[in-house]
Amino acid sequence: MIKKAVIPAAGFGTRFLPATKAQPKEMLPIIDTPVIQYVVQECVDSGIEDILIISGKGKRSIEDHFDRNFELESRIQEREDEILYNRIRHIEDMANIHFIRQKELNGLGDAIYHARFHCGDQPFAVLLGDTIIDSVIPVTQQLIDAYEQYGQCVIAVEKVPRDKVSRYGIVGGTQLNDKLMQLSELVEKPERDKAPSDLAIAGRYILTPQIFSAIEKTARGKGNEVQLTDALRLLLKHDNIIASTIEGKRYDIGNKLDFLKTTVEFALKRPEFATKFEAFLRNTIKNIDEGRRA
């Protein structure tokens, strides 16, 4: 049973400056909900009860977001807005959320290493704090199902265009079925012609506690950082690792264009304004087309 998850959220968010100068990128909202709340919701929907967020400088508002705010609650109660009140109380009760600070940004592998005492000798889930995956079955649940079947580390992967492989960790191995692959290779951000496949690591993992000793032995890699992908490659010398192709749509919130696309797609799913927003989009496109024709 996997009951613990780790969400690394210490990075600077430089790709989103100046918005992230004084607020964490994980707190940027998709409509009215911070990105990290979607990630925590995926944990909760996958049966996770205990979450460790790896935070860092300037990330205190993440802690405040998941804390109780009695003054705000009583103001909403005075307005007799029960729906909003329940939405706010829900955030505060989602899970047991703990925080630890990564004092120096030494990479994803180093961030995960901060979870060793929290996770002890139990397997745990990892969800990157700037990736949302929209799916029928939460992707973390999909990975837990594979872990329960195989008892090995499981990594979520997704097919990406060949010209984008150098942005991701890329895996290679033997296909077990349509969805699962037994891994023999993992490379962090390879050059296009050195990538073992076009399957990219998609920001969700189930890791066994053996990862911690592998991280200890991992030298700095890409970007002079301790990479989780390199630690997994070390682990692969003695342990088996499975990759599971995600069933769902991944949104990389750390990237401005994807952030915009996510906002539009999520807005089109919100019943309170989906129709009006769709009409606005149609009208905007019509104006663009007419402008081009003129």
Ligand code: G1P
């Ligand atoms: C991290 C991982 C990489 C993975 C990616 C997914 O890279 O190191 O293996 O493919 O997340 O978003 P980052 O995007 O933090 O550079």
